[in-house]
Amino acid sequence: MATLDWYLLIGTLLFIVGYGVWKTRGSKNVNDYVLGGNQSKWWTIGLSVMATQASAITFLSTPGQAYHDGMGFVQFYFGLPLAMIVICIVFVPLYHKLKVYTAYEFLENRFDVKTRTLAAFLFLIQRGLAAGITIYAPSIILSAVLGWDLRILNILIGILVIIYTVSGGTKAVSVTQKQQMFIIMIGMFVAFFFILGYLPSDITFSKALKVAGASDKLNILDFEFNTQSRYTVWSGLTGGFFLFMSYFGTDQSQVQRYLSGKSVRESQLGLIFNGILKIPMQFFILLVGVMVFVFYQYNSSPLNFNPAATAVVSNSSYADDYKLLQEEHLKISDQKQIVQTRFSEALDANDAAALASAKKEIISLNEKEKLGRDAAKVMITQADGSIETNDKDYVFIHFILNYLPQGIIGLLLAVILSAAMSSTASELNALGTISALDIYKRNFKNNETDEHYVKASKILTLIWGIVAITIASVASLFDNLIQLVNIIGSIFYGNVLGIFLLAFFFKYVKGNAVFVAAVITQGIVIIGWWLDWMSYLWLNAFGCALVIGISIFLESFDRMMKNGATIKS
Template sequence: MGALDWTILSGTLLFIVSYGVWKTRGSKNVNDYVRGGNQAQWWTIGLSVMATQASAITFLSTPGQAFHDGMGFVQFYFGLPLAMIIICMVFVPLYHRMKVYTAYEFLEGRFDLKTRSLTAILFLMQRGLAAGITIFAPSIILSAVLGWDLWTLNIIIGILVIIYTVSGGTKAVSVTQKQQMFIIMTGMFITFFFILGYLPSDITFSKALKIAGASNKLDILDFDMNTKSRYTFWSGITGGLFLALAYFGTDQSQVQRYLSGKSIRESQLGLIFNGILKIPMQFFILLVGVMVFVFYQYNPSPLNFNPSATQAVMESNLANDYKLLQEGQVLLEAEKRIAQNKFSTALDLKEFTAVQEAKQQIIDINKKDSTNRVAAKSMIKQANDSVETNDKDYVFIHFILHNLPRGLIGLLLAVILSAAMSSTASELNALGTITALDLYKRNKKEVRSEKYYVKVSKIFTLIWGIIAILIACIADLFDNLIQLVNIIGSIFYGNVLGIFLLAFFFKFVKGNAVFFAAIITQIIICVIYYNLIHIYPSGEEKLGYLWLNFIGAAMVILIALFFEAFDRVLKRPLINSQ
């Protein structure tokens, strides 16, 4: 990185932090701090909702996901537009009518205090873990760039987010996220056009898509009914729908975004805005990853994109064997370029047989490439089993650092760090709010002033910021980061969503039945995850993790209905209510 990159990177981050503190200084009461004084308009809400979900993991991991596995990941979002409609019709009017500060405040009125507290605790567990990961993601980037240790970077990034989140609360998060989304999308579009410009002169965008298609990178829709597959059309519109309903409808980090709206209509328009644009945005980010794949069909790439993994094996007694593997990879890449040129020529001549022959040659070369990369991972593990061999999260950053011009590198790093800060700020804001209002204030007997609870919210936000930094310091890659966040969410979200669905649509079910059903469901979901997903390598699970959202929601509803029916038969409560 040159001086220009550092200037752009540091200037962007300092502007975001300073702007957030300046624009939102002096929150006088809880409504100002937690709901931003209910002044947000629909475009602010929409951008804030998008920025909260689009963390650094989105822009760090998603291109790498597409590079390795193609566009199929976009199916994960297929249930989102329908979820936005349901939330606009059911959740938003109810939250606004009850004038709640948190989603879980509603549950006490509908059920009881212990159900509200349990649901809040489930949220704190999963969102606290996710907050740590969203700090850890950009630390990987700067670690690769600067050579600094991850602990130092986790602390620096965490402190930057804490400064303006603690200072300005919800409004600080919302006003900074508009600038962050502008920076993010500008950087991604510029990168996309640079990639196209780096391709050989005869490779148009249309031909690049055909090249990617020849390697099965454009397989978007999978209608296979196999529940073992992670991303299919069916898992997207079922498990993805339930995950989106839980995330946008019950996760305080999102609920707090649209509770700040000036009216119900503004909140609804903001969510519809997100529902319309989210899939195209994710499609575009995946497409950037596919274009990176096409770029590396004509340019050399490392056997493993994680520089520390390569360093580890080159400093071991397996260095010579690894060099031989690298030499073989160089020859294979030459064959790959020849095959791609042959395929391109066949496309120009429109000779079907020649196209199919060239495509088969590309597929065969890709298999050899995959074999070499698996062998490289094996050698790295033998050299140092503590080094991460999974390199999906390093693909995009490797391309940025080694191919983009000075200045643009700083902008892209600012993009990823801005995304990290926007998502982490929302999470810390929500974690502090839930802890202060759902647990501390609700269980505190004495009456205190508004300013007191603003101060308490800031203190808890600071505490959760420190906890997130600590989690980031012990985090590790797991397949890849974007999947790790979604897996954590899937373990908890289905259960939480089921509790809210019981509250909305099953008016006869009481708090005791829901409380015990939620505890039992969470235990069962954890057991299912461990035995059918966790213990299997990526892609070999007995159950795709998205299905946990549907299973969790259905299970808590069925168990609660059973408990309620059993309770009515016995004509006595399951346990004495509070």
């Protein structure tokens, strides 16, 4: 990295932290600290909601997902607009009417303390793990690519977030997220236009899309009804709908964003704003990944994008064999460039036969390249089983560091770290709030002053920040980081959503039945995930339906037993 990149990176991060602390100094009561004094406008809510969901994982993993698997991942978000409509109609008015600080406060009003505490506890487990991952994701990748120390990066990101989140609470999170989203989107657009500029002079954007299509990277819609397929239209509309309804409707890291709104209308407009823009944003980020793929059709790519994996195998007894794989990979890359040129010429000549022939060769070369990459992964594992071979998360950062000019590299690294900070700040803010109000206040200290609970929230936010840094320091990379966060959420979200739907729509079901059903459901969902009964997205609908069904059964059985006892007496 050049000096200019360092100035841009450090200056951006210090500005965000300083601005957050300065703008939100002086929060002295619970309403100011937890809900930002209910002063947020709809655009602040919308950007804050979007920034909370769009972590560094989004900007590292999603382009790599598109590079390897194409645009199909966008189907994951198809249920989002539907979820936003339901939340705006059902959840938002009720939360504002009850004037709750947390989503789980409502559950005590409807059921009892133990159900509120259980839901809060499930949130703390899954969101605490996710907070560690949102720190770890950029750290592991930047440390591998830039040679920075992993633990120092984890601690640095965690401390920067802790400073302004503990200081200013919800308002600090919201105001900094507006700046972060501005930096993020500018950075992604800059990267996109640089990629297009690096393509051969005769490859227009329209032609680049056709090049991507020839390798099946633009297959967006999959209507196959298969519960084992991760990304289809149906899994997005059903599993995605339940996941997003639970995430935005019951996850405090999101609920706290729109509870800070000036009115019900402001909160609703903020969520609709997110629902309208989220799919186009994800589509654009995937498109960036597809354009990176097109770029590498005319430029050689590494056999494995993870530099740490390449270094390990190159210094092992498998070095010579790996070098042969690299040489074969370069030959295939050269052949692809020739065939892609023929494909481009056939497009210009509108020669259908030549197009079909070139596309057939492209597909064949892609298969050969995939076999080589798979063989490389096996060899890397044999050299060192602890090294991550799945390189999806390294594709975009490799392109940034190797092809973008000075200054732009610093900007894009600021994008990645800003995204990590924005999502982590929301999570720590929510974890501190839930711990202070749903656990500490409700179960231990119920009659203290506002200043006491603000202090407790700050201390617990700090503790959760330390926990997140600790989790990040001992975490290990998974198949794909953006999938890991969604898998963790899917294991818990369906159950929690079912509890809320019971509270809203099944008035005759009482707290005891719901509590027992939720405990049973969580055990079954974890077993189902462990035994791979279905794709993780379906776990959301499965968990939701299961807790509702078991609760209704237990409540009906309890009433039947009571009626039987009454008749006998």
